[in-house]
Amino acid sequence: MKKLILLLIIPVAFLLITSCDSNNDPVTPAATGNIFVSSNPAGAQIWLNGTNTLKTTADTLKNIDEGVQSITLKLQDYRDTTFSISVTGGQTSVVSNVTLVSNIVITLYGPVKIYETNGTGTNQPSGLDLSTGLAYGVSSAQNGLVDIYYSSAGFLVQSASLYPNLVRETDFYVSSGTNLFDGQDSPLRSTGTWTDNIGDRENNYVFLYDHDGNYSKLKIVNWGGGVIGEPAWVEVQWYYNRIILDNRF
Numbered sequence: 001m002k003k004l005i006l007l008l009i010i011p012v013a014f015l016l017i018t019s020c021d022s023n024n025d026p027v028t029p030a031a032t033g034n035i036f037v038s039s040n041p042a043g044a045q046i047w048l049n050g051t052n053t054l055k056t057t058a059d060t061l062k063n064i065d066e067g068v069q070s071i072t073l074k075l076q077d078y079r080d081t082t083f084s085i086s087v088t089g090g091q092t093s094v095v096s097n098v099t100l101v102s103n104i105v106i107t108l109y110g111p112v113k114i115y116e117t118n119g120t121g122t123n124q125p126s127g128l129d130l131s132t133g134l135a136y137g138v139s140s141a142q143n144g145l146v147d148i149y150y151s152s153a154g155f156l157v158q159s160a161s162l163y164p165n166l167v168r169e170t171d172f173y174v175s176s177g178t179n180l181f182d183g184q185d186s187p188l189r190s191t192g193t194w195t196d197n198i199g200d201r202e203n204n205y206v207f208l209y210d211h212d213g214n215y216s217k218l219k220i221v222n223w224g225g226g227v228i229g230e231p232a233w234v235e236v237q238w239y240y241n242r243i244i245l246d247n248r249f
Helices: 002-019
Strands: 032-040 045-048 051-056 059-065 067-074 081-087 092-099 106-115 127-129 134-136 148-151 156-159 171-174 197-199 206-209 215-224 233-241
Touching: 032 067, 032 081, 045 059, 051 059, 059 067, 081 092, 106 127, 106 134, 106 148, 106 215, 156 171, 171 197
Parallel strands: 032 092
Antiparallel strands: 032 059, 045 051, 045 067, 067 081, 106 233, 127 134, 127 148, 148 156, 156 197, 171 206, 206 215, 215 233
16 A cells, blocks of 8 residues: 555656746747837948947837837947937837937138238238138238238238248148038048149139148138229138048038
């Protein structure tokens, strides 16, 4: 009888041990959802939690774990844009038209009027400080700030270094474009034909490379004078890139 009872107990005990083994519990798969991202402008790389997904906006990231996720958008000439988004299993989270901010730091100046060097008074400055947009006389106390000036000799807009006792050198590159706002970048100072002046009737915009290594993009937008009682003058408008050696516009 004892043997019979023991034989009955052993199978029951085995079943109890097996049923308590957690390794045999069914595993519930983690819930996943999708993320749709678009941006303005489009074409930005989509990074998920610090990893490049190899997708670009606009596109959908699929099978993303439920919970809060970090998205970073990367595009050349724009600042990285990072944000968090909550993902719910079985649903698509939408982030549309994220506005990307340009990382080009440029300032638009002008129109500013400068006068020829001969026959002008203190209220008719001939020179320009490209970085501030201010006009100064080439013989004034602030002439050390002058980058370019309007010379009566040949009626040229030229580098300040060509005026006696001024040292700031600016190089000129005449473009093939006439629209100052076309977004065209400057060629590098080491490429193409750069000079130290332009004529006062130049119709194309010109790129400038100044004494501090900053690029500008300048256009003569108006001119006048040059008659008895009125010195010749030109009005110029320009973009100034505030980042040294950055030729983007």
